Amino acid sequence: MEVPLLALKHNAPEIGDKLTRIQALIDGGWQREVVALMEDARKTVSKLTPRSVSAGGMLVGRGKRKQQAHLADGWTLRTIGRGGKDRVPVLTVVHNRFTHDAAGRMKDAAVVGERFGRRFTLTEILEYGTMPHPITPRRASVLHFFTRRGAEVYTAHVSHPGTKAYAMVRLTRVLLHKWAAALQRRWKKKVDREWRK
Amino acid sequence: MTVPVERKSGNIVRSINKFIEDNFSTPNSIDTNFQDSLFDNRDKDLWLDVKILKHGAGRLSETMVQLDVYSRVRGDEDDGDQMGADLIDAADKLHAAMHVDRIQLYDFTTPASPTPVASRVLMVQNSAGKFREPEDDTDVVYEAGVIRRSLTYRFRLPSDASASPAYYD
Numbered sequence: 001m002e003v004p005l006l007a008l009k010h011n012a013p014e015i016g017d018k019l020t021r022i023q024a025l026i027d028g029g030w031q032r033e034v035v036a037l038m039e040d041a042r043k044t045v046s047k048l049t050p051r052s053v054s055a056g057g058m059l060v061g062r063g064k065r066k067q068q069a070h071l072a073d074g075w076t077l078r079t080i081g082r083g084g085k086d087r088v089p090v091l092t093v094v095h096n097r098f099t100h101d102a103a104g105r106m107k108d109a110a111v112v113g114e115r116f117g118r119r120f121t122l123t124e125i126l127e128y129g130t131m132p133h134p135i136t137p138r139r140a141s142v143l144h145f146f147t148r149r150g151a152e153v154y155t156a157h158v159s160h161p162g163t164k165a166y167a168m169v170r171l172t173r174v175l176l177h178k179w180a181a182a183l184q185r186r187w188k189k190k191v192d193r194e195w196r197k
Numbered sequence: 198m199t200v201p202v203e204r205k206s207g208n209i210v211r212s213i214n215k216f217i218e219d220n221f222s223t224p225n226s227i228d229t230n231f232q233d234s235l236f237d238n239r240d241k242d243l244w245l246d247v248k249i250l251k252h253g254a255g256r257l258s259e260t261m262v263q264l265d266v267y268s269r270v271r272g273d274e275d276d277g278d279q280m281g282a283d284l285i286d287a288a289d290k291l292h293a294a295m296h297v298d299r300i301q302l303y304d305f306t307t308p309a310s311p312t313p314v315a316s317r318v319l320m321v322q323n324s325a326g327k328f329r330e331p332e333d334d335t336d337v338v339y340e341a342g343v344i345r346r347s348l349t350y351r352f353r354l355p356s357d358a359s360a361s362p363a364y365y366d
Contacts, residue, residue, distance in 0.1 A: 113339060116270075120339040128337045128347050129248065131238070131267070165263050167250040170333050170349055174259065177324035 022194050030187055037183060038092040039077055041176045045094060046075040048168035050126060071122055074098035099123045129165030134158065202304045203317040203354065204255030211305045212319065213262060213352060214247060221245065221294040242269040243283055245291070250349070253357075254319065260352045261332065266291060267343045281344055288334075288346040295321060295350060296329045319352045 049072035268284035271277030299318035303311035
């Protein structure tokens with residue numbers, strides 16, 4: 001007479017071993033490569049950001065710490081969840097520390113104007129460009145500046161030819177998507193190989 | 198060795214310009230400025246400005262184009278677009294015009310009479326992989342007297358999209 005029971009042999013320990021090995025693989029390489037990828041993105045966006053050749057850049061900081069800096073030098077990598085013991089990076093952000101914080105909020109000191117209740121910084125202006133526009137004094141009666149050749153100018157009106165749209169963030173984002181897709185394909189192969197072992 | 202007509206950057210951006218002009222500007226009476234720094238917008242209330250951000254289609258990369266829709270805002274007593282309604286409508290029409298599967302490529306060897314290149318098209322696809330959708334869509338409000346909606350599109354040839362082709366066919 002047949003024993004009245006149902007039995008199924010399962011391979012849970014084997015699957016557990018494989019998952020542990022894949023976890024070690026991810027911890028050891030994937031996270032490091034994702035951070036490296038974002039570092040490449042930071043370098044690229046910095047390279048695509050224009051640098052003024054005549055001026056020393058913009059004033060950043062407050063009080064005695066105020067100094068000249070180029071917007072291109074402000075691109076910063078911020079990894080959240082990194083550093084502490086057993087902490088893994090959960091989010092990596094590239095932001096311009098001169099104009100925005102890591103959450104994307106504009107810094108008050110970097111705001112160069114406000115229109116229709118919305119503020120903007122130099123980063124937005126360079127990203128999307130401007131059409132030709134007049135510049136007139138706001139707080140003084142005339143504009144005062146030095147030309148690239150050092151000549152001192154007083155004038156009541158300047159016709160600005162407009163600013164090119166440098167699209168540094170959008171062009172970097174397109175590259176980042178490509179790099180991330182390639183990384184994903186490479187790692188899928190690695191994980192598949194580990195799973196089949 | 199000559200570059201095939203469908204891979205020439207000039208033909209690609211001009212085909213994009215032609216597409217915009219045929220499908221967006223004329224039916225909607227919106228003047229379009231294609232990278233002309235002398236474009237005079239003083240008497241216009243609504244216009245489109247086309248900026249080429251990157252040439253790359255036909256070279257295993259992509260062509261990126263920024264389409265800026267401007268709408269004039271005047272003082273309170275005037276009939277300008279204070280609420281931005283005209284801008285929203287124009288941006289929607291532009292989005293609808295660009296929501297296509299393919300854009301025909303033309304050979305502009307004779308600029309006055311471009312000829313369609315048989316079975317050669319451009320695709321509209323953003324970097325996240327979505328077809329017919331813009332790469333970026335942002336309200337830009339920092340210019341005096343106007344409001345702007347900036348749409349960025351990414352164009353590729355089908356050959357650019359294949360994984361790793363040794364040659365373009």
